[in-house]
Amino acid sequence: MYRGKEIIEDVNQQFNISISYKQALRAKMYALQLLRGTLESPFSLLPVYCHNLKIANPGTMIKTAVDGLGQLNMLFVALGCSIRSFLRHLRPLLIMDGAHLKGTYVGTMFLAVGMNGNNGIVPITIRVGNTESGPSWIWFLHKLRQCIGEVPNLTFLTDRAASIDLVIRNVFPNAHHRFCCRHLSQNLRLTSSKDKMKRWMFWEACKAYRVSDFEATMDLMRHNLPNAAQMTNAMTPWMEAKIEKIIHISANWKVYPISDLLFEVDDRYKKGTCNLHAKGCTWMQ
Template identity: 25%
Template structure:
């Protein structure tokens, strides 16, 4: 076998979780990578083997990023890469006591909770400590200025018969002057902050870094750098929702599961949009939705790409046409993004008439008009022009716009009236003038935009699985009850029959299906062409 065809994936195995991760990856790829090569590396930590030498456990378990006080948020988030394999053994969450002080025989569930409590204690009192003993069954720390006017120390040990950690020695409150540390604290690490903000991140994964800085300032009375707060958020997200790198490795499993659930019986109409992702790896989430006969929004395809570029849109639309939207005569509504236009132009007619009709969202047309001409007093006129259903009404508004300036109507003509005016759309819009359907889905997924990629997919999968299963049951129930049309369509037909008592219909051209409809209440007359 040519060894150059085998690709190996390097990963560090440091605990049970990473071991399980390795075995999980091997199960998925064992047909392509039939072996695991394990290399053991021994590292010697300086200072640990010397009896009586002072050891700062925090320097071993965490890196103090406080010296990096870059004010450039974009530059930092672009260039910095968080180490997801940091040792977080100092994360816990037990308070020391109700009055904030320790006492002998106070019990804790683990060594981590002891360390966390001591950290919280020293941070709140603006003092620091040094670890003198850090062993599997003992932890011994003293005030960093021990012997210089303050003799604060604490010792905790594992009590095996009680299966807990207990404070064995404590000499009471600090007697030194408080407030010696003002801006940051050596023990207020990104790991400590990550644990402190965990409830906030769980409630809102999109929480701003500035809000985290404010929370730390309020809770600990310290001002931390943007760098440390951002890093703490990434660690908190990873602990709650899973590792960022592992997320991409498990992505194929979820994508395969999503392929099983595909909606059917929708209008031949789609709305597409893209939204930015704000997690560790950035990128964009592209979404396309349709609508079924009961006016339910049905997401039919997603893509996670590097960004909203022409190449990304081409990738998305090409695969959408190849695997999902395989019929012709479909309509697609989007904004006027030039990259979408470029992708459609590269599609070799796959998204052009007669296979597909591309139309624009009227709301984006209005925004583009304001940005182009800075004429807010004409915004409503432009929007109304797009909404009129008859050419007569449309032309009346169009003439009013032209009276203001021919530049306005020339701009509208350059877009193509059939792409945004209801009166000229040939019935392809199905009455949809905006991309509100797809933006509703983006709104639902907004909370997931800051999360690892698999969380986004899993979040989407469970919601869609529930939706498709429920709608499938409803559809089969309608079929069993011999309903010809959907509930929404049946209701509309019944309402139309009731209103029909107030109109008179005259047929003028049976072959071409031309009719005149006269409303008796106000005398309005409409010409209907069913062949269109």
């Protein structure tokens, strides 16, 4: 790595010229551009790359989406060998997450991976786009469903983002959805050195393969964390108070059933629909 400080020193020694740090970085970027080309040039090669990718990997699925100006908005890639490996040899488990891209052309990347018999990561699909939003997750999961179809006992493992949970329920209604233990530990703030015992008990419960081991660890947590043991409900006191407030406000609302899971809500000022299956309400928007 040729750093800006080293460029300044070399220019000063060879040419007896003093340059600023910004000038050194601009010179470095110009030299890299002469060697590798501009950052825009690879975009013109994307159609050729996708075509060769399909030839080299039979069964590969590549889909694109453009915006109103005809510019690339999203790119979906699923290698044929990865799809066949997941359907034939891997457990029905998909781990999904998103990451923000850095550089001149920022964006987000969605990734769905599986796990082999040695708990190694096997990339299945990838999506690159502008933003991380509900519509982008819908587009990504619809393309994923076209690749793998209906997989029995399929389980998704993600963080606790509400948009992902809603999309999974709509696109894969028969699939199971569970949360990543690492994200849960971060939500519980088990990162301090003082929480070493709590962190150990948490991961022991997460990694338990037998019900007896899980219950033993939970009993240990109840003994060492009496405040947590006193919570008999699945909700925190703060959430219970918030729900009680909403119930009090909505006491005079009128609800009309449309179907078993769809209802119309009227509070005399505006109307909306509540979908219990999708866990969504247009009245709250």
